[in-house]
Amino acid sequence: MQSLDRAFELLEGLADAGRPVSLSELAEASGLPMPTAHRLLKFLTGQGYVRQEPDKRYALGLRLIRLGQSASRGLGTWATPYLSRLVARFEETANMAILQGDSCVYVAQVSSPQSMRMFTEVGKVVMPHCTGVGKAIMSELPDREVLSMLDRTGMPARTEHTIVTPQAMLEVLGEARRRGYALDDGEQEVGVRCVAVPVKGLPFLAAMSVSGPSGRVTMDAVDDIAPVIQEVAAEASAAFPAPDRVAALATP
Incomplete structure (x- = not known):
């Protein structure tokens, strides 16, 4: 042992x-x-x-990839019903991502029924500084750990709206901690707004989000969306399987 x-x-x-x-x-x-x-x-x-x-x-x-894929399937099985509730409520795409190393990996998604919608593949790896899920996850970390992460990854601009300085990011994360959710306002993709909350109480860092075109996910809509994601994330966390059931979830 x-x-x-x-x-x-x-x-x-x-x-x-x-x-x-x-x-x-x-x-x-x-x-x-x-x-x-x-x-x-x-x-x-x-x-x-x-x-x-x-x-x-x-x-x-590379052999760890198979284990990671199996674990991701298990997370998707657990998360999908909660994401489906968000899509049914808001008709926008809902995602779940986790922190792996210094990157965020999407492990589950339920797509919007609308023809114009946000789309990202399960398994896609993104940088935390320019995504709603990334900022929600970073809001759970002490500032010193955030700064260390940003120093390792850099903060390249994905759009003209991307936050590219550590101090500005710390200010944004402070606000996210106060209000309980983070925003990606066209920082990863122009014209897309994402509302994300950390999923607390898990044995790993994770976030859930609702994303869509800025014309539909307006700042007024954010006020309605954020509390619902917080509620659903809390329910998902409370229902997360005990360690002896995680292996069963990973079975395809």
């Missing part, structure tokens, strides 16, 4: 780093002796859960 704990510490360290790292960095971050870290990494590399780059640094292996 101790070896298993240590192996997962190394995998989580690689995920947190978001880049290939050296043996010495991993050993220092995990507090493991170098020989122990090397032995475990050699085993994980042999199993395909870790890969070693030509420069001898380590990164997460």
Whole structure:
């Protein structure tokens, strides 16, 4: 069991780093002796859960993709009924995303019935600074962690409305914490507005959102949409399966 704990510490360290790292960095971050870290990494590399780059640094292996896809299916099974309620209420697309490393990954979506609608693929990876779900998730983090994340990812402009400075982002996140929801106002895609709230109380950072054309998702409409997403997110969190049921959810 101790070896298993240590192996997962190394995998989580690689995920947190978001880049290939050296043996010495991993050993220092995990507090493991170098020989122990090397032995475990050699085993994980042999199993395909870790890969070693030509420069001898380590990164997460491709075999983890299958596990991630299975877990994502489970999250989609759990989240879809709640997203469907939001679509039935507002007739706009509803999404759920989680934080993986320094990126947000969409794990569930229910599309709007309207012909002109917001669309993103489940599995799509986006940067947190220019999306409603990303800002909702970051609002759950201390400012120092937000700044570290933004330093690693950068803040490229997706549109002319994208927030591109850390200080401006901290101010926006402060407002999001006060009101309980975040907005993407044409920052990822011009003409699209997204209202997002964090899904609190989960063993990972996540957010739910409602998105649509700015002409329909007006600022007046935001006042109606945000409280409903908050309510639905709270219900979803309360119904999140216990650890012994998560594996069952992941079964296709």
